[in-house]
Amino acid sequence: MNTDVAPRLGGWQQQWQQTWRVVAAAALGIPFWVSTGAALPRGCATDTCSWLVSGDPLVALGCLTALLWRRRFPLAVAIAVAIASGASTLAVGAALLALCSISTRRRPVEIGVVTLVYVAASQLTLVLYPIESPPGTLWLQLALPTLSAGIAVAMGVAIGAGRGEVRSLRERAESAEREQTARAEQARALERNRIAREMHDVLAHRISLVAMQAGVLDHRRNLTTEENRTLIRGIADGSHQALEELRDVLGVLRADPGRPEPPQPSLDRIPELVADARTSGLDVTLTTTVTGRPSDVVGRTCYRVIQEGLTNAAKHAPGAPVHITVEGTAGGELHVSVHNSPATTTTPQPPASGFGLLGLAERITLAGGKLSHHPTHDGGYALTAHLPWPNHDHEKRS
Known part of the structure; x- marks a missing residue:
């Protein structure tokens, strides 16, 4: 109108x-x-x-x-x-x-x-x-005005109560609308953060490895034909995997009906992550001493810590050995450490978003853990996370 x-x-x-x-x-x-x-x-x-x-x-x-x-x-x-x-x-x-x-x-x-x-x-x-007026009708002369006044008062009070109820309902509706708008804004902000976090986790690792291989291919002039072919194949495979993972993430975020949800990262997939990094040219060693199976949240967070560590090592320390340590047991904590030595080669670094460690710190905080990252005395860099691992089996028995 x-x-x-x-x-x-x-x-x-x-x-x-x-x-x-x-x-x-x-x-x-x-x-x-x-x-x-x-x-x-x-x-x-x-x-x-x-x-x-x-x-x-x-x-x-x-x-x-x-x-x-x-x-x-x-x-x-x-x-x-x-x-x-x-x-x-x-x-x-x-x-x-x-x-x-x-x-x-x-x-x-x-x-x-x-x-x-x-x-x-x-x-x-x-x-x-x-x-x-007939004698004795004084009470009638007072009763009729009082009765008419009482009817008017009752009608007025009822109308006022109805108006108050309508006003209260209107205020509640406006308050509910404001709350709904605030919740919608909060949900949109959380969804944007979730999309940004998932996009970074999925793409940053793959693109960093692809950029590292492309840098080696550009700066090394003494590579054999087989080595060149291996690097080119690695770049193609990494790009293809990045697109596939991006498609999977977008499918989940859009809630595509009929599209199966891709498997979520877990502690069991860490060897696969390390193998992909080795295939891309990183010198990675993995030491695992884990007793039991942590929850999905703890396992997924551990996977993301190692993924972020490998991504940063590929970006900032190309050619450096990377050592990963995962240890813990149920009822205590799960300790994850990614340590890389100083870079051994010089290649152009890909552009950094600056949000990787921030997003990782947010993940670990939500899981109730602690994150630390700092340069080491040998010129390398260490990324360490401590994640709580409650003993659910013990809780169920008790």
């Missing part, structure tokens, strides 16, 4: 509601006015009785006009109209509407004051008009 049209429609709606309520108040006062005229003595057309057809409608008209300001000055308008209704039976409807309107605020003191003023003012009718 046009933004200029919506306010106009809202204004017309409020004006229409204001109009029909005033008309309803005027119509409600007509039965009181007619019944009062019927109760007057015959021939009472002069003196006091003339007020019924002259002053009574004018006072009622003033009360109906005052109702237009009842939302701006609710208490003042309600008291003024309640007092005026004592001099105008036609204004009784306006007084009841004012009492109903102020009751929507649900303030007992205001409601009590206006109700007392209305009931007291209703007794002025007996003074203003010469209506003969």
